[in-house]
């Protein structure tokens with residue numbers, strides 16, 4: 001018995017076999033600038049960049065179209081490395097289910113680990129389970145618990161969708177990816193680019209040190225306002241997450 005051909009994604013496109021070389025992603029091609037050495041290089045770079053702009057534009061259009069009908073939704077971030085069968089994975093399942101049962105669609109990064117666990121929980125609740133994946137330099141499909149999925153070439157287009165189609169962010173424990181997503185959201189709220197948008201951190205033991213550092217070092221050094229750390233709600237359980245979400249929904253409806 002041979003393994004079934006699982007194919008590969010390159011951006012939104014799935015191809016069977018291994019015809020698609022993912023070792024150099026679209027993001028990397030965009031960010032690695034190669035200075036032109038001659039006029040032919042200049043011409044080629046201009047053509048490549050023009051096509052790139054069209055691909056970026058198409059990615060936004062596809063994302064907007066795919067998510068147009070999403071109503072109340074919550075984006076959940078968390079580690080790609082959380083393993084099935086661990087308490088952290090179970091927390092993600094419980095969280096996805098609780099958010100789904102509270103009447104929200106759930107959006108994740110569409111990958112493995114905590115993302116998968118949250119999509120799994122949302123599916124159990126019968127909620128809309130959305131996964132916005134990203135092209136990576138190794139083979140990876142969307143996790144199997146997604147009803148509406150899209151695979152992005154560009155991190156920045158994908159990040160726009162995480163914010164545009166959600167009313168709140170929830171962060172499970174995670175690494176650089178989760179921190180990047182958390183601080184992007186925090187900056188958008190701090191600068192009033194998005195309003196009435198709770199950012200909820202799950203797990204006091206994991207997040208407490210970071211919030212303490214924001215209060216001590218960043219506030220004390222005058223890098224942020226004393227009220228800025230209050231933009232974060234640190235909670236312990238899925239029920240507490242839902243309570244914050246519901247309070248924010250009630251405030252939005254009153255406004």
Ligand SMILES: C/C(=C\CNc1ncnc2c1ncn2[C@@H]1O[C@H](COP(=O)(O)O)[C@@H](O)[C@H]1O)CO
Pocket residue numbers: 076077078079080081108109110111112115133134136140173174175176177178179181
């Ligand atoms: C590391 C492995 C797979 C990575 N696959 C990912 N797929 C989708 N989204 C991802 C992936 N890795 C990071 N992200 C995004 O960042 C957050 C998690 O990153 P962290 O560094 O693990 O905290 C997550 O919310 C995603 O949006 C192989 O297991």
